[in-house]
Amino acid sequence: MALLDIANLEASYGPVQALRGVSLSVAEGSIVALLGANGAGKTTVLKSISGVVVPERGSIVFAGAAISGLYPDRIVTAGISHVPEGRETFTARTVQENLTLGSWPRQDRGAIAADLDRVFELFPILRDRRTQRAGQLSGGQQQMLAISRALMARPKLMLLDEPSLGLAPLLVREIFAVIANLRQDGMTILLVEQNANMALEVADYGYIMETGRIVMEDRADVLRGNPTVQEFYLGIAGAAEAGPRRYKRRKQW
Template structure:
């Protein structure tokens, strides 16, 4: 579904990604793990058009999207849930969700997806008329994910969905990631909590200082001595 070949990405003169190649097949949950500043978020931003690669190829459903404008990439079926949630604080929960469906014209479909989001996140239904800036961190994360679902994406890019959340809320968010995947949405997940990420993913890539240094099935990565010592707190 998504194929990235040998991309280089720079912030000014600083190279953030070097010769990165990954692929995501339809129906998978693929996770990117690595330390802070390794380039994981940069990779998601490059896929969604917020950054342009200096070289290399990015193909989504066999069409090249490298360097295309973000709104064109959203239209092609990719939604990005950014790190730090980025909800529109002065708009209500419902208005945030409506913005997720900004490019859609199918009124009935939009309404039924809105109901679906409220079923997945009953807390959002209770707060639908509340300004989203007044929500807790966990509720804002639910809203950011709900907003992405409203775009009816084929592929969702999730950047650090568990960051700063209480353990119980982390569990809820990961249950939802599994649910939306089972519902037919492919997921590319960046996550500091490598244990959690590998427990839901089918495959993963380890990124260090802008390069992919390891890839394999989630199970292989979970049992790899190297990965355990570096990211899973194993000895």
């Protein structure tokens, strides 16, 4: 039984249907990558899980309990933390206040202090800047803060939305190294990325979305070897070529 099971999820923004029946599951202790172009519905899947978007149909089962349609605070308490796209730190609050706010659902003060130390070990730069306002951090540091803040809730499942967005290549490597580390510590992660290369490197399993549907799913190493994925998501030109060259290739799903 997977930690998270989503079946036939449908959601829309007004008249625009964003999800047209998405099913996926995330096994405990694994990293699952959700890939796709802009507007494919990846972020909507995450928002539906965390309760910010209320899905119209379908079920979301987390650790054996249906959580679809619950309020976001209940879902965080259930053990899901969402690191949103664009980081969404509280820019006028200090780094430390941001982290404390991340531990909002918890009451165990001693353990919170210990977790704060752990987070500072993970990202030492945050310790140095703990009294500064989050708005004064660089983009990469804010991403570190956003991840740390989510960790402070001690989630069972982390939803990471485009953690590499707008970051320098070196920082992208650093963030992904942290993601791989988190998994070694037993964290389960659902990762949305446009940087398919990096995502499939750390992930165990991957789903590919297009216009609100899952069009392909497989183990990450199999996806990396798939010619269509290589051409359209990994940017390896001509990988899927066989026979006469076409001006624009058609996808094979």
